[in-house]
Amino acid sequence: MAAARFGIPRLADQTTFEEAHSGAAAYLQSRLAEKDERLDTGFEIPIIDLAPSFSAVLTDRQTVADQIRKACTTSGFFYITNHGVSQVARSGILEQSKRFYDELSLQHREELHIRKSKLGLGWEPSEYTSIAGDQERKEGFNFAYEEALDPTGGDGLYQNLDGTKYCGNLWPRETDLPGFHAVVKEYYGAVLNLARHLFQLFALSLNLPETFFDSMTTHPGGIARLLYYPPPRRAQPQPSSDEQIGLGAHSDYECFTLLLTSSTPGLEILKPSGKWHIAAHEPDAFIVNVADFLMRWTNGLYKSTVHRVVNRSTEARYSVPFFFSVNYDTVVETLPTCLKEGEVSKWKPIRAGEYILERLNATTKNASGFMDNDDIHEKHTDRTDH
Numbered sequence: 001m002a003a004a005r006f007g008i009p010r011l012a013d014q015t016t017f018e019e020a021h022s023g024a025a026a027y028l029q030s031r032l033a034e035k036d037e038r039l040d041t042g043f044e045i046p047i048i049d050l051a052p053s054f055s056a057v058l059t060d061r062q063t064v065a066d067q068i069r070k071a072c073t074t075s076g077f078f079y080i081t082n083h084g085v086s087q088v089a090r091s092g093i094l095e096q097s098k099r100f101y102d103e104l105s106l107q108h109r110e111e112l113h114i115r116k117s118k119l120g121l122g123w124e125p126s127e128y129t130s131i132a133g134d135q136e137r138k139e140g141f142n143f144a145y146e147e148a149l150d151p152t153g154g155d156g157l158y159q160n161l162d163g164t165k166y167c168g169n170l171w172p173r174e175t176d177l178p179g180f181h182a183v184v185k186e187y188y189g190a191v192l193n194l195a196r197h198l199f200q201l202f203a204l205s206l207n208l209p210e211t212f213f214d215s216m217t218t219h220p221g222g223i224a225r226l227l228y229y230p231p232p233r234r235a236q237p238q239p240s241s242d243e244q245i246g247l248g249a250h251s252d253y254e255c256f257t258l259l260l261t262s263s264t265p266g267l268e269i270l271k272p273s274g275k276w277h278i279a280a281h282e283p284d285a286f287i288v289n290v291a292d293f294l295m296r297w298t299n300g301l302y303k304s305t306v307h308r309v310v311n312r313s314t315e316a317r318y319s320v321p322f323f324f325s326v327n328y329d330t331v332v333e334t335l336p337t338c339l340k341e342g343e344v345s346k347w348k349p350i351r352a353g354e355y356i357l358e359r360l361n362a363t364t365k366n367a368s369g370f371m372d373n374d375d376i377h378e379k380h381t382d383r384t385d386h
């Protein structure tokens with residue numbers, strides 16, 4: 001049914017396809033429709049100090065895991081401090097992101113255009129994708145896991161979202177943006193290490209063995225984006241309003257997201273009342289949010305909370321989300337420990353890579369995928385405003 005509606009070929013796993021298209025849309029609508037003011041009372045985005053999680057003493061690590069569990073079962077969002085990713089790495093990536101948009105010519109960005117990628121990688125002009133059909137103001141540069149970016153070197157088994165094996169990343173040439181790649185690599189390695197560490201804390205938080213997810217993250221999916229949200233497009237800038245969406249309302253697709261942002265706020269998190277909570281910028285912290293795989297694994301115990309971005313300031317905003325997935329060949333299905341006696345799974349098993357690719361494809365015109373989407377491309381070839 002959905003395949004016919006979207007007019008694209010069916011994937012091998014139809015369940016995954018249906019869940020990604022119809023299931024995700026239904027989930028989003030149901031979350032947007034929820035309006036229970038009373039539940040806002042306990043809504044908070046706690047700041048969790050990760051320092052004790054690096055202790056050799058299990059009870060110290062468990063203390064942090066317990067705080068994570070509380071956040072995941074309430075707002076689904078939390079900040080982390082003392083996470084081990086250096087200030088140099090964090091400011092470095094934000095600086096390179098700014099350079100990407102300020103210094104890389106339109107012609108050089110065009111060479112990295114996302115329409116050259118089946119996997120949604122490369123430079124993504126603002127109109128190229130949209131979560132819900134809104135005109136979104138974000139612009140992005142997307143790159144994925146490569147063994148060369150993994151401090152462990154990987155296990156040689158990485159496969160792309162669609163099961164292929166080639167390296168899909170489209171990098172600027174060194175001569176076009178000197179130094180960019182080295183900083184990106186350093187940052188990526190640091191957040192990958194952190195994500196694997198956090199996954200052990202997530203395991204502890206679910207009363208699972210600490211290493212439960214380790215074998216699923218030996219060649220993990222990990223798409224990162226350098227996002228740019230321009231200030232309002234006017235001679236006299238004025239703050240953006242709700243109508244000037246940077247990134248439409250959505251839940252993230254993978255296990256969890258590690259988000260670094262510049263100091264300009266913009267992330268808005270949906271509260272149970274249906275009101276939006278504007279996330280404050282916490283210097284030195286990452287924002288972490290539960291995404292759909294963890295929600296599905298835990299049968300909804302961990303909340304994959306809807307969020308969006310509106311840049312309400314008059315300054316540009318930069319952010320770097322890192323979407324941490326399991327190995328793309330993993331099947332995600334409810335953990336037995338998250339099903340009480342007699343309870344059934346709310347969601348069907350899905351294959352990680354296929355599911356993410358379908359969710360990504362659903363953001364393109366007619367859900368037809370990223371490649372050679374020329375109709376949309378026409379709209380922005382004349383952009384010269386960086």
Ligand SMILES: O=C(O)CCC(=O)C(=O)O
Pocket residue numbers: 225227247252259261266267307308309319320321
């Ligand atoms: O830019 C942000 O603050 C959030 C980005 C986000 O939610 C996403 O890319 O999924």
Ligand SMILES: [Fe+2]
Pocket residue numbers: 250251252307
């Ligand atoms: Fe998101």
